[in-house]
Amino acid sequence: MSVPQGGPLPGPAEPGSEPPGGKRRPHGMLKLYYGLPDPAGEARGGLPPGGDPGGPTDINGAHFDPEVFLTKLRKECSLAQLMDCETDMVKQIRALDSDMQTLVYENYNKFISATDTIRKMKNDFKKMEDEMDCLAANMAVITEFSACISSTLQDQHEQITKLSGVHTLLRKLQFLFELPARLTKCVELEAYGQAVRYYSKARSILHQYQHMPSFQGIQDDCQKIMANLAQKLREKFRDGGSGAKDLAECVELLLQLDEPAEELCDEFLSHARCRLEAELEALEAELGQPGGAPITDILEFIDRGCNIFVSNMCLVIASYQELFVSREGVQGITRMAQDKLVAFVNSLMETYFSLVERRIQLEKGVGDNSLLVRALDRFHRRLQALAKLLPASNVAAEGTEIVVRAAKERIRQYLLALQSFYQDCLTDVRQSLAAPRLAGKESPNLAELLGTISASVLNQIKSVLTYVHLFTAKDITFSNKPYFKGEFCSQGVREGLIVGFIKSICQTARQFCETTGDKGGSTPPALLLLLSRLCLDYETSTISYILTLTDEQFLVQDHSPITPVTSLCAEAREAAQRLLNHYVKVQGLIISQMLRKSVETRDWVNTIEPRNVRAVMKRVVEDTTSIDVQVGLLYEEGVRKAQSSDSSKRTFSVYSSSRQQSRYAPSYTPSAPLDTNLLSNIQKLFSECIDIFSPVEFNKVSVLTGIIKISLKTFLECVRLRTFGRYGLQQIQVDCYYLQLYLWRFVCDENLVHFLLDEIVGSTAHRCLDPVPMEQSVIEVICERG
Numbered sequence: 001m002s003v004p005q006g007g008p009l010p011g012p013a014e015p016g017s018e019p020p021g022g023k024r025r026p027h028g029m030l031k032l033y034y035g036l037p038d039p040a041g042e043a044r045g046g047l048p049p050g051g052d053p054g055g056p057t058d059i060n061g062a063h064f065d066p067e068v069f070l071t072k073l074r075k076e077c078s079l080a081q082l083m084d085c086e087t088d089m090v091k092q093i094r095a096l097d098s099d100m101q102t103l104v105y106e107n108y109n110k111f112i113s114a115t116d117t118i119r120k121m122k123n124d125f126k127k128m129e130d131e132m133d134c135l136a137a138n139m140a141v142i143t144e145f146s147a148c149i150s151s152t153l154q155d156q157h158e159q160i161t162k163l164s165g166v167h168t169l170l171r172k173l174q175f176l177f178e179l180p181a182r183l184t185k186c187v188e189l190e191a192y193g194q195a196v197r198y199y200s201k202a203r204s205i206l207h208q209y210q211h212m213p214s215f216q217g218i219q220d221d222c223q224k225i226m227a228n229l230a231q232k233l234r235e236k237f238r239d240g241g242s243g244a245k246d247l248a249e250c251v252e253l254l255l256q257l258d259e260p261a262e263e264l265c266d267e268f269l270s271h272a273r274c275r276l277e278a279e280l281e282a283l284e285a286e287l288g289q290p291g292g293a294p295i296t297d298i299l300e301f302i303d304r305g306c307n308i309f310v311s312n313m314c315l316v317i318a319s320y321q322e323l324f325v326s327r328e329g330v331q332g333i334t335r336m337a338q339d340k341l342v343a344f345v346n347s348l349m350e351t352y353f354s355l356v357e358r359r360i361q362l363e364k365g366v367g368d369n370s371l372l373v374r375a376l377d378r379f380h381r382r383l384q385a386l387a388k389l390l391p392a393s394n395v396a397a398e399g400t401e402i403v404v405r406a407a408k409e410r411i412r413q414y415l416l417a418l419q420s421f422y423q424d425c426l427t428d429v430r431q432s433l434a435a436p437r438l439a440g441k442e443s444p445n446l447a448e449l450l451g452t453i454s455a456s457v458l459n460q461i462k463s464v465l466t467y468v469h470l471f472t473a474k475d476i477t478f479s480n481k482p483y484f485k486g487e488f489c490s491q492g493v494r495e496g497l498i499v500g501f502i503k504s505i506c507q508t509a510r511q512f513c514e515t516t517g518d519k520g521g522s523t524p525p526a527l528l529l530l531l532s533r534l535c536l537d538y539e540t541s542t543i544s545y546i547l548t549l550t551d552e553q554f555l556v557q558d559h560s561p562i563t564p565v566t567s568l569c570a571e572a573r574e575a576a577q578r579l580l581n582h583y584v585k586v587q588g589l590i591i592s593q594m595l596r597k598s599v600e601t602r603d604w605v606n607t608i609e610p611r612n613v614r615a616v617m618k619r620v621v622e623d624t625t626s627i628d629v630q631v632g633l634l635y636e637e638g639v640r641k642a643q644s645s646d647s648s649k650r651t652f653s654v655y656s657s658s659r660q661q662s663r664y665a666p667s668y669t670p671s672a673p674l675d676t677n678l679l680s681n682i683q684k685l686f687s688e689c690i691d692i693f694s695p696v697e698f699n700k701v702s703v704l705t706g707i708i709k710i711s712l713k714t715f716l717e718c719v720r721l722r723t724f725g726r727y728g729l730q731q732i733q734v735d736c737y738y739l740q741l742y743l744w745r746f747v748c749d750e751n752l753v754h755f756l757l758d759e760i761v762g763s764t765a766h767r768c769l770d771p772v773p774m775e776q777s778v779i780e781v782i783c784e785r786g
Contacts, residue, residue: 180221187229196253199226230257234267251323265324265337269344272316276348279309284355287362294362301359302375306382309352317345317389342392349395353402360406366417369410373470376403380478403478404488407471411492414464418501421460422508425453426527433524446530446633454534454542461498461546468493469553489554490562498550499563502543502572509535509575513582525586526630532579533634536698539572577695584696584703587627588710591620595711599718604728605769612782613738614731620711621742627707628746631700638699641749704746712739712756719763730774732764738783 056065057072073082104111153160179198186195199222233250251264283305286295294301324337356379363372380403387396432444471488472479479485509531512523544565598616696702719732736757744750765771 179218180225183222183225183229187225187232192229192233192253193249195226195229196256200256226257230254230259233257261324262336262340265320265340268320268323269340272320273344273348276309276312276316277351279312280348280351280355283309283352287355287358294359297371298359298363299371299375299378302356302379305352305356306378310382310386313345313348314386314389317341317386321389338392342390345386345390345393345395349393349398353398357402357405360402360409364413366413367467369467370470372406372410373473373476376406377476377478379403384477400478400481400483404481404483407484407488408492408496410471411468411497414468415497415500415504418457418460418464418497419504422457422501422505425456426508426531429453429527429530430524433526446526446630450530450533450537450634453530454537458542458546461501462549464497465493465550465553468497472554487560490560493554494547494550495562498546499568502538502546502568505538506535506571506575509579513578523586525583525590528579528583528586529631529634532576532583535572535576535579539569539576543568543572576698580696580698580703581706584706585710588707588714591623591707591711592714594619594623595715596718599715599722602728604722604731605725607725607727607731609727610731610734610774610782612734612785614735617735617738620739624704624708624711624743624746628700628704631703635698635700635703638697638701638748640701640747641751701746701748705748705752708743708747709752709756712743712753712760716756716760716763719760720767722767724764724768726768726770726772729764729768729771733761733774734779734782736761737779741783 053061055061056063056068058064059069073085077085182198183195186192186198233254236250251268254264283301286301286304288294296304320337320341325334325341360372360376363369380399383395383399387393429449432449470476472484512528512531547565547568594616598614694706696706724732740753740757744753747753765773
């Protein structure tokens with residue numbers, strides 16, 4: 001047999017060519033078995049060359065002819081191709097057999113179950129057919145009997161219908177005639193609801209036939225009975241011991257009896273008002289006598305008010321709404337009933353709010369206010385529940401306003417407490433400064449006193465901030481209100497409390513500087529110095545620390561204007577400057593007073609020849625040294641100008657008014673034509689002007705310089721008012737030289753001391769009747785001996 005060479009192999013797919021996904025899936029075999037189209041088969045081939053799909057050579061087609069297929073293969077394929085085709089077809093047959101075996105194994109239980117089901121269905125359908133045949137036979141019998149009955153009763157049907165109607169009418173008439181007796185029986189048994197239902201059923205019929213005498217009598221009897229029933233229901237409605245269910249039944253029955261709804265509302269609210277007002281009176285009694293202490297604490301008072309009055313108010317609201325507002329079929333009275341309820345609640349809650357505010361005002365303690373905050377929180381919580389029951393009332397807004405006013409009042413009390421604490425600290429400092437002086441002991445260390453008062457005030461501020469912070473705690477219901485998130489933090493705590501307290505400190509400092517009257521004069525100078533340093537410390541660090549601490553604890557969510565830190569620091573620095581200036585003035589006046597009295601009480605014309613330094617000058621030096629030590633405890637040294645090596649040996653010319661004037665002294669003789677007064681005045685024109693009361697700097701040298709300037713200027717003015725003799729002039733020389741020996745160490749510029757002492761000696765010489773100065777060596781001996 002000749003086989004054509006070349007050409008593609010027809011028939012099954014090549015060995016190893018499988019559909020995507022590996023092994024052919026079983027459902028593909030089922031499609032092939034049942035002759036369903038398989039798109040994958042087309043990809044596998046199976047057609048001989050030139051074969052038509054669905055033709056006799058299509059091995060997968062329905063019209064496949066094996067003889068035609070084999071003939072075509074022998075003609076078109078070589079021997080090798082035929083062998084390959086045979087091998088491939090054997091593999092596919094084996095694969096199909098394996099797939100079919102797998103399908104049988106996988107679905108064996110399903111096939112068995114389906115077989116059993118079909119068998120049972122055959123049995124059931126057979127029984128059902130027998131039953132249907134029996135049912136058909138029975139229905140035929142029933143139809144026959146029905147037709148027989150209908151034919152038998154056809155003549156009497158109309159008569160039966162008429163008799164049935166008459167029977168129904170007689171039953172209704174019997175019910176009407178028995179209605180008074182039934183109503184009376186129900187009233188006796190207190191079955192008020194059944195009585196109202198009987199009457200409601202027959203009321204329309206009695207009204208329709210009331211023109212008939214028999215029906216008129218029945219209607220009159222029924223109306224009397226129902227009037228008596230309505231009276232009993234009203235009495236039960238007014239009874240205080242009736243429960244909510246009984247009240248609801250009474251209202252429902254009275255409304256069914258056409259009782260006026262407005263009167264029922266008024267009676268219900270009047271009865272409730274009596275009970276609630278009695279509870280308010282009991283609550284008011286817990287406030288105690290006017291001006292006295294309350295009987296219970298604030299938390300117990302609020303708890304009692306919420307658990308008794310507010311709870312009963314909620315019960316009244318819920319019962320009232322259930323009876324009059326939320327009932328179906330009585331929408332006409334809803335608006336009226338709602339308005340009456342809102343007015344009722346607002347009036348009683350206003351009284352309750354006034355009691356709560358009175359009790360809050362009795363909270364005068366400025367310690368831990370956790371009880372107050374917890375009480376306000378419970379008060380606010382219960383009001384929210386009441387507001388949900390009656391949204392139309394203004395209870396929630398009024399309650400929130402009470403909490404806000406309580407918080408504002410608490411801030412005001414804490415501010416007063418801080419101010420009082422600060423005043424107490426100042427009083428303690430006064431006593432600490434006065435006690436050693438009275439006992440003759442050493443004065444206390446000002447640095448320690450400053451540290452004590454600073455720490456005490458700062459700790460008190462921190463404690464107050466902790467107490468106030470309870471109003472903004474997360475577990476407090478009213479803390480999420482806009483006021484407590486914004487205005488309370490910024491305007492209340494920061495501005496009203498902290499900034500207000502800092503300003504009060506500065507205001508107190510300014511008050512100490514008021515010298516008009518006894519207040520300024522009675523202030524110890526050491527206290528002025530201490531307060532000036534306190535204000536300066538506030539300006540440098542404390543104010544910034546306190547405000548930063550406040551801003552961190554109270555996260556401000558408000559954009560209202562606040563006082564800047566720089567403004568407060570400037571105010572504190574200004575107060576410190578005024579206090580220090582006043583301290584210098586007071587200390588200068590104290591020394592000046594000694595100098596003035598020493599000048600005014602001495603006869604300078606007839607005084608004896610000086611043998612020593614006057615005691616007042618020694619006292620001036622001692623006081624100045626004491627002041628130097630006192631100021632040095634609180635302020636730094638400061639800057640001095642370079643000092644000359646002969647500062648302690650400075651000599652004074654009798655006719656000089658400045659250091660430079662000494663050069664003219666040797667040329668002076670009693671017969672000299674030059675006028676010494678003219679010479680002094682000319683020299684003053686070229687001298688540097690000294691501002692005696694200029695503001696001092698915050699250091700020890702500047703403070704001592706200001707005090708010494710005031711003292712020496714007073715000394716100079718007192719000398720100008722006196723007349724001196726020879727020995728008076730010499731005594732002034734000795735005193736000034738003694739002052740020069742010690743005072744130059746305390747000032748920033750020794751030339752100030754020299755200039756003023758020159759002025760004093762010069763003014764004394766101008767007012768001396770016999771201006772004969774003392775020898776410098778004698779002055780030095782006297783001062784060294786003194």
